[in-house]
Amino acid sequence: MNIRKDILFTILIVFISVNATCQNQEGSVSGSDIKIEKKKKKKKIRLPNIDLSHWKVTLPVANQEGKPVEISPPEILNFASIDVAKPYMYIDSTKGAIVFHAMPTASKTRNTKFTRSELREQMKPGDNNVNWTFADGAYMRGKIAMETSTRASNGKYHRTIIMQIHGRLTNEQRDLIGADDNNAPPILKIYWDNGKIRIKTKVLKNLSATDTEILHEDAWGNDEGFNFKEEVGFRKFTIEVKVSEGKMVIVLNGNEFKVYENIHMKKWGVFENYFKAGNYFQTRDNGAFSKVRFYELEVKH
Numbered sequence: 456m457n458i459r460k461d462i463l464f465t466i467l468i469v470f471i472s473v474n475a476t477c478q479n480q481e482g483s484v485s486g487s488d489i490k491i492e493k494k495k496k497k498k499k500i501r502l503p504n505i506d507l508s509h510w511k512v513t514l515p516v517a518n519q520e521g522k523p524v525e526i527s528p529p530e531i532l533n534f535a536s537i538d539v540a541k542p543y544m545y546i547d548s549t550k551g552a553i554v555f556h557a558m559p560t561a562s563k564t565r566n567t568k569f570t571r572s573e574l575r576e577q578m579k580p581g582d583n584n585v586n587w588t589f590a591d592g593a594y595m596r597g598k599i600a601m602e603t604s605t606r607a608s609n610g611k612y613h614r615t616i617i618m619q620i621h622g623r624l625t626n627e628q629r630d631l632i633g634a635d636d637n638n639a640p641p642i643l644k645i646y647w648d649n650g651k652i653r654i655k656t657k658v659l660k661n662l663s664a665t666d667t668e669i670l671h672e673d674a675w676g677n678d679e680g681f682n683f684k685e686e687v688g689f690r691k692f693t694i695e696v697k698v699s700e701g702k703m704v705i706v707l708n709g710n711e712f713k714v715y716e717n718i719h720m721k722k723w724g725v726f727e728n729y730f731k732a733g734n735y736f737q738t739r740d741n742g743a744f745s746k747v748r749f750y751e752l753e754v755k756h
Contacts, residue, residue: 500548501548501549501550501551502546502548502551503546503551503552503553503749503750503751503752504551504750504751504752505553505749505751505752507528507531507532507534507574508528508529508532508580509528509576509577509578509580509754510528510531510574510575510576510577510732511525511526511527511528511531511574511575511577511581512525512526512531512534512540512544512572512573512574512575512733513525513571513572513573513575514526514539514540514543514544514572515543515557515558515560515570515571515572515736516539516542516543516560517560523570523571524539524540526540527577527580527581528577528580528581529580529581542556543555543556543557543572544556544572547748550748550750551750552600552748552749552750553748553749554602554746554747554748554749555572555573555733555734555746555747555749556572556734556744556745556746557570557571557572557573557615557734557735557736557744557745558570558736558743558744558745559736559738559739559740559741559743568739569735569736569737569738569739570736571733571734571735571736572733572734573616573731573732573733573734573735574731574732574733574752575621575729575730575731576729576730576731576754577729578729578756583623583637583729584626586623586727586728586729587727587728587729587756588724588726588727588728589698589699589700589701589702589703589720589723589724589728590700590724591756592698592699592700592756593620593696593697593698593728593730593754593755593756594695594696594697594698594753594754594755594756595618595695595696595730595732595752595753595754595755596693596694596695596696596751596752596753597617597618597693597694597732597749597751597752597753598691598692598693598749598750598751598752599617599691599692599693599694599747599748599749599750600687600689600690600691600692600747600748600750601615601647601650601687601688601689601745601746601747601748602689602745602746602747602748603689603744603745603746604647604744604745604746605740605742605743605744605745607738607740607743608740611649612649612650613736613737613738613740613743613745614646614647614648614649614653614737614738615646615647615734615735615736615737615745615747616644616645616646616734616735616737617645617646617647617694617732617733617734617735617747618643618644618645618694618696618730618731618732619641619643619644619645619730619731619732619735620641620642620643620696620698620703620728620729620730620731621639621641621642621728621729621730621731622639622640622641622642622723622726622727622728623637623638623639623726623727623728623729624637624638624639624670624726624727625637625727628670628725631667631670632667632670632671634670638672639670639672639726639727640657640672640675641657641731642656642657642703642723642726642728643655643656643696643703643705644656645694645696645705646737647687647747648682650686650687650688650689651682651683651685651686651687652682652683652685652687652692652694652707653680653681653682653683654680654681654682654683654705654713655677655678655680655681656677656678656703656715656719657675657676657677657678657719657723658675658676658677658678658719659674659675659676659718659719659722660674660675660676661674662718662722666725669722669725670725670726681713683707683711683713684711685707685708685710685711687707687708691750692707692708693706693707693708693709694706694707695709696730698728700721700724701716701720701721701724702714702715702716702720703715703716703720730754732749732752733747733749734746734747
């Protein structure tokens with residue numbers, strides 16, 4: 456009986472010892488696993504909700520001809536693996552955004568002194584000749600944040616254009632007025648301006664101008680501009696642009712609205728248009744740069 460008790464006691468001691476050893480081993484491993492798992496969760500990959508199949512991008516770097524590099528569909532769908540694009544348009548997988556990085560360089564687009572890392576809408580992928588009018592209607596929505604921006608000598612942050620509606624002459628209109636390209640003025644510019652959202656649009660200088668006369672770029676001037684009250688700073692914000700015949704509405708964060716419904720909008724109906732979005736940097740100060748995050752970008756027609 457005593458021998459049996461001794462054997463049972465010995466087995467119990469061995470069992471407790473082995474179990475404790477296992478628990479210690481499991482504890483050390485599982486604790487490490489938990490830390491690794493937590494790190495994995497912190498580094499979770501997030502992708503932006505943006506379909507680039509109807510956009511081309513212009514980058515602030517020159518090609519062999521000295522013109523800004525452009526990447527159109529379908530190549531733009533693989534922009535993350537295109538070396539020339541990597542410094543200026545890339546995915547921030549921790550934020551779930553596409554970052555557009557711009558700074559002054561020698562490579563600028565025609566009719567401007569500024570550079571850009573900016574998307575241009577292409578209703579027909581790869582083709583600039585298919586666009587829309589106000590009568591057709593259009594809608595663009597973006598969820599955006601300024602990541603970083605340098606300051607000017609006056610202490611204010613350098614501003615950049617984050618969205619546009621750009622006018623375009625048809626080939627027939629271009630030939631009618633003897634223009635050397637299809638460029639027309641932008642009816643809408645939306646700025647990130649020292650932490651606030653500012654809107655600029657165009658006004659017709661002479662309301663009696665004919666339909667042919669208003670096709671000329673110098674027929675249009677700049678309005679005085681409009682600032683939304685909310686200061687977005689470096690936080691996320693949402694911008695919506697709604698266009699219909701003779702009317703344009705811009706909405707900030709679903710709370711503030713700016714409505715343009717006037718003779719200038721009606722006259723603008725003569726032009727074709729396309730959306731732009733990204734970082735059109737508005738300075739040539741040495742060492743200046745900005746980075747804009749786009750988390751979402753949606754267009755409807």
